[in-house]
Structure formats: structure tokens, C-alpha cells
Amino acid sequence: MTETPSYTLFIGDQSFSSWSLRGWLMLEKFGLPFQTRMVGLYDGTMAEDLAGLAPARLVPVLRLPDGVVIGETIAIAETLAERHPEAGFWPADPAARALARWMVAEMHAGFGALRATCPMQLLHQYEGFAVPDAVRADLARIETLWTLARERHGAQAGAGRPWLFGAYSHADAFFAPVAARIAGYDLPVGALARDYVATTLADPAFQAWRGAGLEKTYDPVPYALDLPTRPWPEGLAP
Numbered sequence: 045m046t047e048t049p050s051y052t053l054f055i056g057d058q059s060f061s062s063w064s065l066r067g068w069l070m071l072e073k074f075g076l077p078f079q080t081r082m083v084g085l086y087d088g089t090m091a092e093d094l095a096g097l098a099p100a101r102l103v104p105v106l107r108l109p110d111g112v113v114i115g116e117t118i119a120i121a122e123t124l125a126e127r128h129p130e131a132g133f134w135p136a137d138p139a140a141r142a143l144a145r146w147m148v149a150e151m152h153a154g155f156g157a158l159r160a161t162c163p164m165q166l167l168h169q170y171e172g173f174a175v176p177d178a179v180r181a182d183l184a185r186i187e188t189l190w191t192l193a194r195e196r197h198g199a200q201a202g203a204g205r206p207w208l209f210g211a212y213s214h215a216d217a218f219f220a221p222v223a224a225r226i227a228g229y230d231l232p233v234g235a236l237a238r239d240y241v242a243t244t245l246a247d248p249a250f251q252a253w254r255g256a257g258l259e260k261t262y263d264p265v266p267y268a269l270d271l272p273t274r275p276w277p278e279g280l281a282p
């Protein structure tokens with residue numbers, strides 16, 4: 045029997061590794077054959093676990109069926125789109141595709157205040173998180189981009205296509221950890237963003253990723269804040 049050639053994705057802990065989530069969603073949402081390998085992001089074995097994947101030093105890392113190794117999610121995204129042009133990783137419409145690429149690039153390079161102040165955690169929702177101005181500014185920019193994508197392109201796709209550009213695309217994989225941060229820290233956003241966060245949280249692939257993360261417990265919990273918590277939300281309160 046011949047085995048289906050499979051991708052191998054090296055990831056960090058599901059509850060905390062936002063970049064790993066992006067890489068995993070790209071493969072999972074588009075139905076590509078792959079296996080995952082855990083890297084000891086918090087267990088002190090990261091360098092050793094990545095030793096055979098030079099020059100990779102962060103997760104995720106993708107190994108192609110032919111053995112080629114790729115780091116950086118944006119490079120992984122483009123490589124997958126090039127290898128599977130029929131899969132629809134990017135929107136088909138050129139204007140939508142250009143905006144999707146822009147948003148993915150801006151996500152990959154930006155939103156430093158949100159990323160530094162609110163590390164992704166999928167355990168619970170913090171109550172009473174004091175939102176710094178710089179994080180509010182990042183959220184405002186994110187809402188501008190999400191609104192543009194939805195109103196210009198996503199909404200045209202019709203019912204049952206709630207993603208940024210209608211059908212699921214790389215843009216949604218890149219913004220999933222942003223939606224998770226908005227949920228995890230109960231960050232203030234408007235109605236369109238709340239709906240989009242709810243769409244992400246309800247996605248079976250996202251839920252499977254989160255469920256896998258919950259199988260591991262932590263003491264101490266990485267990035268824990270001294271704040272009360274509520275259970276992880278299904279969506280965001282209006």
C-alpha cells in the first residue's frame with residue numbers, strides 16, 4: 045500500500061502558540077494531509093526539537109512531503125498556495141486577493157501592542173482587563189481592515205460565508221489568534237468584529253485546536269495575569 049505524501053507541521057503548545065495556530069489552520073481548513081509534531085516551547089527542549097530543521101528557530105515549521113523545510117507563517121502560506129492553486133487559499137477576485145495579502149502582511153508584521161500586551165491564551169476569559177491606549181489603537185486598525193474586507197468582499201459572498209472574504213482564506217487563518225485575543229481578554233470591539241470573533245470561536249477546527257490544548261495543564265500558567273477569569277466564551281456579549 046502506498047502512503048499519501050504528507051506534510052509535517054511542527055507546532056508549539058496549542059493554548060498559547062498563536063503562530064502555530066495559524067500554520068495548523070492553513071492545513072486543517074483546506075483538508076491537506078498532514079501530521080503534527082509538538083515542539084517543547086515551554087519545556088526547555090525547543091532548540092533540540094528543531095535541531096534537524098535548520099535554520100528554523102521558531103514554530104511553526106512546515107516540512108513538505110519531499111523534505112523541504114519552511115519557517116515563517118507568511119512563507120508557509122505562500123508555499124501552500126503555490127503548491128495547491130485549486131484550494132482557494134487566497135480569494136479568487138484580484139482586488140480581494142490583493143487586500144487579503146495586504147492584511148496578512150500587516151498582521152504578520154504589525155499589531156505589536158496587542159501581541160505584546162495580550163499574549164494569546166485559550167484557557168479562559170479575563171475579567172476587568174484594563175485596555176491600554178496602544179491596544180485600543182491596534183483594535184481600531186483591525187476593525188477598519190475587517191470592516192473593509194467584509195463590506196467590500198465578504199458580504200457579497202452571501203449567506204453561509206461569514207469569513208473576511210466570504211469563503212475561508214489565509215486572511216482568516218492569520219486573524220484567528222487576533223479573534224482569540226479579543227475573546228480571551230474581553231477586548232472592546234464593535235458589532236462587525238464581535239460577529240467575526242464569534243465566527244472564529246464557533247469554527248470546529250478552532251475548537252478542535254483549543255480542545256487539544258486543554259489536555260495539557262500548566263503550573264505556572266504562561267503569561268497568567270492577576271485578574272479574575274470567566275469560562276472561555278462562545279462569542280462576545282453585545
Ligand SMILES: N[C@@H](CCC(=O)N[C@@H](CS)C(=O)NCC(=O)O)C(=O)O
Pocket residue numbers: 056060061062063064085101102103104115116117118152
Ligand atoms: N514570524 C514568525 C513568528 C513565530 C513565533 O514567534 N513563534 C513563537 C511561538 S508562537 C516561538 O517560536 N517562540 C519561541 C521563541 O521566541 O523562542 C512566524 O510567522 O512564524
